Amino acid sequence: MTDRGGRRKLLDDCFLHDTDRMRHADVMALLRKRLACVASVKIVPLAVAHRRISARDVVANRPVPMHENSAVDGYAFNHADYAENAGKLSLGGRLAAGDTEARDLKQGECVRIFTGAVMPDGADTVAMQEDCRIEGEMILIPEGLKAGANCRHSGEDLATGETVVPAGQIIRAQDIAALASMGLAEIQVRSRLRVAVMSTGNELVAPGGTIRHGQVFDSNAIMLRTLVESLGGLVTDIGIVEDRAERIESALAEAAKSHDLVITSGGASRGEEDHMLAALDRLGKRHLWQIAIKPGRPMMFGQIGDCVVLSLPGNPVAAFVCFLLYVRTAMDALAGADHRDPVRYPLPAAFDIPKKKRDRREFLRGHLVPKTADGALTVAKYPQDGSGLISGLRAADGLIELGEEVTSVRRGDMVDFIPFAEFGVV
Numbered sequence: 001m002t003d004r005g006g007r008r009k010l011l012d013d014c015f016l017h018d019t020d021r022m023r024h025a026d027v028m029a030l031l032r033k034r035l036a037c038v039a040s041v042k043i044v045p046l047a048v049a050h051r052r053i054s055a056r057d058v059v060a061n062r063p064v065p066m067h068e069n070s071a072v073d074g075y076a077f078n079h080a081d082y083a084e085n086a087g088k089l090s091l092g093g094r095l096a097a098g099d100t101e102a103r104d105l106k107q108g109e110c111v112r113i114f115t116g117a118v119m120p121d122g123a124d125t126v127a128m129q130e131d132c133r134i135e136g137e138m139i140l141i142p143e144g145l146k147a148g149a150n151c152r153h154s155g156e157d158l159a160t161g162e163t164v165v166p167a168g169q170i171i172r173a174q175d176i177a178a179l180a181s182m183g184l185a186e187i188q189v190r191s192r193l194r195v196a197v198m199s200t201g202n203e204l205v206a207p208g209g210t211i212r213h214g215q216v217f218d219s220n221a222i223m224l225r226t227l228v229e230s231l232g233g234l235v236t237d238i239g240i241v242e243d244r245a246e247r248i249e250s251a252l253a254e255a256a257k258s259h260d261l262v263i264t265s266g267g268a269s270r271g272e273e274d275h276m277l278a279a280l281d282r283l284g285k286r287h288l289w290q291i292a293i294k295p296g297r298p299m300m301f302g303q304i305g306d307c308v309v310l311s312l313p314g315n316p317v318a319a320f321v322c323f324l325l326y327v328r329t330a331m332d333a334l335a336g337a338d339h340r341d342p343v344r345y346p347l348p349a350a351f352d353i354p355k356k357k358r359d360r361r362e363f364l365r366g367h368l369v370p371k372t373a374d375g376a377l378t379v380a381k382y383p384q385d386g387s388g389l390i391s392g393l394r395a396a397d398g399l400i401e402l403g404e405e406v407t408s409v410r411r412g413d414m415v416d417f418i419p420f421a422e423f424g425v426v
């Protein structure tokens with residue numbers, strides 16, 4: 001690059017060549033095209049099924065509720081009978097939740113009923129006890145109740161044959177409740193992915209160790225471990241591997257033998273101390289290196305045999321962002337979960353960016369600004385952009401995504417905000 005005087009300008013922007021790099025959308029498509037489910041199927045009790053991935057469609061084998069029942073404490077009656085008797089019916093008995101004997105309703109009669117009790121045969125409506133009056137043996141039910149009021153119908157929650165939890169869905173508490181309501185005690189889920197996490201860098205010291213001048217504590221490994229576990233993976237901590245080609249190569253080769261996925265951090269760019277690229281090229285196949293995003297540009301994706309390798313940049317924010325965007329997508333594909341595109345919420349920006357480079361997608365650390373007097377919720381960006389600042393991640397509620405076409409942002413412009421919860425991690 002030269003200026004007008006023909007002098008060579010210094011390359012002070014390490015993102016200068018973004019047009020040559022793969023775009024975010026293409027990376028997502030590549031990951032989904034290359035990766036398929038490798039997880040086996042196992043049966044687990046519902047009690048430990050939370051956040052696991054359903055391996056088969058679970059179909060309702062019976063209606064829920066199984067029987068017509070009362071939604072309130074009160075009196076059950078036949079609506080036509082009630083209309084005929086001007087709301088005055090004799091009390092014919094008592095039904096509570098758990099009574100297992102079916103009963104009939106006689107003409108001119110109502111029965112005392114409690115929430116959840118099965119409706120007597122012939123009854124179709126329930127009046128709330130607060131609205132009724134007792135007059136000797138008779139119950140006076142107010143006018144105007146619609147037929148079917150306060151009555152819960154068989155199968156209104158789940159109809160027989162309905163899909164309750166489809167294969168590929170992450171199982172939530174409400175899904176577990178639905179399965180239990182059908183009487184199921186277990187479910188078929190995908191086995192957990194075996195994921196190795198490895199840090200590279202001569203400067204790194206494991207937390208708890210003694211640190212010397214020029215060294216830093218390894219914060220990526222524990223962060224990545226926590227993120228993998230929050231998505232249901234089983235982690236092996238490979239530890240810190242020295243920045244030496246043969247060390248990195250042998251650690252990678254060894255980890256690839258017994259894992260579905262190896263996640264590394266550091267050494268992903270092309271400095272003299274960055275050996276990840278060469279190691280992957282020698283041991284397996286590289287599908288991708290360098291993405292037109294910030295942060296996270298030097299990410300690598302490849303495989304060694306059947307083991308997927310994702311090499312994340314060493315800068316903690318870049319590693320975190322790459323995890324949310326790409327590792328999660330890869331883990332979902334390998335583990336048999338449906339692809340989940342995070343929802344983007346358009347919000348007014350509470351910040352200005354006078355100049356943004358076209359052709360790269362940027363992910364800023366954003367936090368929600370509580371509603372102002374005029375009622376608008378806005379999103380602010382962390383003031384410092386440095387990709388080494390964990391403080392920016394701590395202050396954030398999610399990522400602000402600026403597309404390739406954006407060249408500036410003015411306060412009040414609508415920007416896409418992705419809450420961390422959308423990535424399944426918080």
Ligand SMILES: Nc1nc2c(c(=O)[nH]1)N[C@H]1C(S)=C(S)[C@@H](COP(=O)(O)OP(=O)(O)OC[C@H]3O[C@@H](n4cnc5c(N)ncnc54)[C@H](O)[C@@H]3O)O[C@H]1N2
Pocket residue numbers: 014015199200201203204216217218219220221265266267268269270271274295296297298312313314315316318387388
């Ligand atoms: N001349 C250039 N230099 C850099 C470029 C570039 O294009 N040209 N890209 C920059 C960008 S962007 C990133 S991101 C980093 C990525 O580099 P590496 O993946 O090779 O990472 P390292 O050099 O090993 O480390 C970067 C940084 O992160 C710290 N780090 C590494 N691992 C950990 C860890 N486990 N825990 C905490 N901190 C870690 C490391 O000490 C460095 O400070 O390269 C830029 N440079």
Ligand code: MOO
Pocket residue numbers: 293294295296297298313315318387388
């Ligand atoms: O991709 Mo590097 O992300 O900015 O720090």
